[in-house]
Amino acid sequence: xxRTDEDLVRxxxxxxxxxxxxxxxxxxxxxxxxxxxxxxxRALAEDLLQEVFMTVLxxxxxxxPGRLGGFLFKSARNRGxxxxxxxxxxxxxxxxxxETEADGSFEANAAERSALNVAxxxxxxxxxxxxxxxxxxxxxxREIAEVQSVPEGTVKSRLHGxxxxxxxxxxxxxx
Amino acid sequence: xxxxxxxxxxxxxxxxxxxxxxxxxxAVASHLSSxxxxxxxxxxxxxxxxxxxxxxxxxxxxxxxxxxEREVRHAARPKRRLFDxxxxxxxxxxxxxxxxxxxxMWFFFTHLALPDETDSTPSPSSAAEIRDYDARTLISIQANxx
Ligand SMILES: [Zn+2]
Numbered sequence: 514x515x516r517t518d519e520d521l522v523r524x525x526x527x528x529x530x531x532x533x534x535x536x537x538x539x540x541x542x543x544x545x546x547x548x549x550x551x552x553x554x555r556a557l558a559e560d561l562l563q564e565v566f567m568t569v570l571x572x573x574x575x576x577x578p579g580r581l582g583g584f585l586f587k588s589a590r591n592r593g594x595x596x597x598x599x600x601x602x603x604x605x606x607x608x609x610x611x612e613t614e615a616d617g618s619f620e621a622n623a624a625e626r627s628a629l630n631v632a633x634x635x636x637x638x639x640x641x642x643x644x645x646x647x648x649x650x651x652x653x654x655r656e657i658a659e660v661q662s663v664p665e666g667t668v669k670s671r672l673h674g675x676x677x678x679x680x681x682x683x684x685x686x687x688x
Numbered sequence: 689x690x691x692x693x694x695x696x697x698x699x700x701x702x703x704x705x706x707x708x709x710x711x712x713x714x715a716v717a718s719h720l721s722s723x724x725x726x727x728x729x730x731x732x733x734x735x736x737x738x739x740x741x742x743x744x745x746x747x748x749x750x751x752x753x754x755x756x757e758r759e760v761r762h763a764a765r766p767k768r769r770l771f772d773x774x775x776x777x778x779x780x781x782x783x784x785x786x787x788x789x790x791x792x793m794w795f796f797f798t799h800l801a802l803p804d805e806t807d808s809t810p811s812p813s814s815a816a817e818i819r820d821y822d823a824r825t826l827i828s829i830q831a832n833x834x
Contacts, residue, residue, distance in 0.1 A: 525760055526763070526764070527764055528760060528761060528763070528764025528765075529760075530757050530760050530761060533756065533757065533760045534753070534757070537753055537756065541747075541748055541752070541753070542745040542746060542747060542748075543741075543744075543745055545745075545746050545747065545748040546744045546745040546746040547744070549746050550744065555749075558748070559748050559749055559751070559752050562748050562752055563752050563755055563756060566752075566756050567756070567759060570759060570760065570763050625739070625743055626743050629740065629743045629744070644740075645744060647705060648737060648740050648741045648744060649741050649744045649745060653707070654707055669702070669707075672701065673701055676701055676736075676737070676740075679740060680733075680736050683736065
């Protein structure tokens with residue numbers, strides 16, 4: 514059994530770089546994947562990822578058992594949406610989206626990633642958001658409902674609809 | 689609580705994400721253990737959701753970790769800035785004591801320590817005598833010489 518998130522946060526704040534590396538390893542790929550799909554810009558997503566982890570260093574996050582994942586993804590979502598609202602970033606997003614999808618970093622699962630990206634792009638924004646927050650963020654329905662300011666039942670139907678649509682798309686691309 | 693196949697499949701996504709309550713979870717588990725068709729469907733769903741999660745992950749560049757490690761070291765370094773000093777907690781009696789002491793000193797120097805200004809101005813003769821020097825004696829000496 515590894516160290517808990519809360520334990521790692523406390524150690525990180527005390528300057529324990531090794532503890533921070535464990536924490537980073539635990540969340541960086543999921544958070545970055547989420548941010549990348551939110552802003553469609555690798556450099557911006559990396560900047561935002563850095564900001565999200567910085568909040569752990571500050572006293573804004575009070576360690577509570579089992580809460581770090583939700584906190585990090587909420588923070589990532591807020592920062593991603595704020596960045597998206599920036600007019601310049603939005604313009605850059607359209608230019609960089611092609612780069613993100615064509616930069617060759619998805620070698621192993623290029624076809625599957627491409628199919629998933631297409632399937633995700635076809636979803637409504639809030640459906641896609643619910644799916645990603647659940648699938649890799651691990652947020653509960655209640656947490657997603659708070660983030661999206663909708664009832665839990667709405668989150669559930671959004672998630673079910675999104676999963677159904679993505680699976681259908683995958684099955685279509687396989688046949 | 690027993691479920692039909694349709695009812696069971698309605699719950700599979702929530703069951704996968706542990707969002708079903710205890711009664712429903714037990715009913716789904718019981719149905720899956722006895723229904724091959726639903727068990728296969730659940731395995732496929734589980735694999736698909738796992739695959740989606742894996743595909744959604746991505747690797748950030750190494751600069752992010754390097755920057756953050758530097759920040760961790762920097763944040764833990766003991767430091768005291770001016771702003772921190774402003775945030776120091778000071779007992780209320782300390783500024784009160786400083787104010788009182790300042791007031792007492794002001795009162796002492798303005799009302800007690802300095803003598804009255806009219807008394808402190810010496811007459812020309814007494815000023816001369818104070819320094820053991822009387823200018824009038826010089827005048828009389830000069831008169832005697834001449
Ligand atoms: Zn069945």
